[in-house]
Amino acid sequence: MRIEVNKNILASNAAAAGKNRERLRRHGVFMVNLMASPGAGKTSAIIKAIERAPELKMAVIEGDIASEIDSLTIEAMGITALQINTGGSCHLTASMITSALNYLDLDVLDLIVIENVGNLVCPAEFDLGETARVMIASIAEGDDKPDKYPLMFRQVDLILLNKMDLLPYCDFDLPRFRQVVTTLNPAAPILELSCKENRGVAGWGEWLTGATASTRAAKAAD
């Protein structure tokens, strides 16, 4: 009974996600779904993207259970930020994103970054219609997260390993982490990052610039 309900929710979510994806494709807009545990550095990674790819016309969709701290931070940088407060829900859904897209001028945007709710479980199950999925793991969380949350690691296009500055102070086995992640997801690059110390952020900016350019080129070829 409960499984049936969940199936229906996922099916209706998938339909809405498909419409979002088609709408973005028509406009040549690249949309990235950024997922992580609470406090792994999602907002910091968005700030670095804004700094590192200033030529991109960007908007941000912020998902949180409560508060608008993150969208205020982004807006202070002169970037449009839409805040979705999910109330009790532990993940964003495609229809929440549909509503947010209605507030954005897709003809002028290159890139939309969605900051999902801080959670390694359910966001991995809900397609939002994004062009790509990126997750952030943090050194402080420990190297066993891929073992415990395999679905998240399996289905992302890029993994940002943030807080590399904390590596000297944490028991984090970097070769082990890389090995388990590569077994789960051989295709996804792992970028080592320290948003705090501004290390590795150039690669993140380049990845976004490259992916955005491909999406724009695909539209032009249509």
Added chain:
Amino acid sequence: MRIEVNKNILASNAAAAGKNRERLRRHGVFMVNLMASPGAGKTSAIIKAIERAPELKMAVIEGDIASEIDSLTIEAMGITALQINTGGSCHLTASMITSALNYLDLDVLDLIVIENVGNLVCPAEFDLGETARVMIASIAEGDDKPDKYPLMFRQVDLILLNKMDLLPYCDFDLPRFRQVVTTLNPAAPILELSCKENRGVAGWGEWLTGATASTRAAKAAD
């Protein structure tokens, strides 16, 4: 429609939780529901509890999406550990705990520690029948977590602020954190902890020992 379904799930969960709580009360067993983000230090806090309160007859119930890493760690210390793999579910439910209790001899136990799935959202909504709720926040997660996950902070009996050893390396405003948490939940003490450096762990052991003794005394007075 969906809300109705959720209401039914929560109502049936609450009924099972009530039965668990009554069953534990009859046996004088204290059960704590330990919740936190992925990687905040739940397993480390359990290890410290085992070390600091060796006189308690303890069992551990481990909840994870996948893997049995944590229960193997606990069992290596000579403590019974039951592993629940939730599959896709982002939280434990009362009926999962009912099944686990069937494997334990409640007549000989003083304390059961449940390590919930790493998630600050849904575990806060699902009563397991625990005697008390404890959450772990980590310095590395940042001081804004109470703003973003207020329900979790609001309804716990104790907050362990772990990874104090990382304070010099993180931008964490400790007075601000304490102020926001105290506004949300004036009754819950905040214990500063470093499981890694063995700091503050005596207080955590004393809290468990005291709570366990109260539960036993309440049973004796029945």
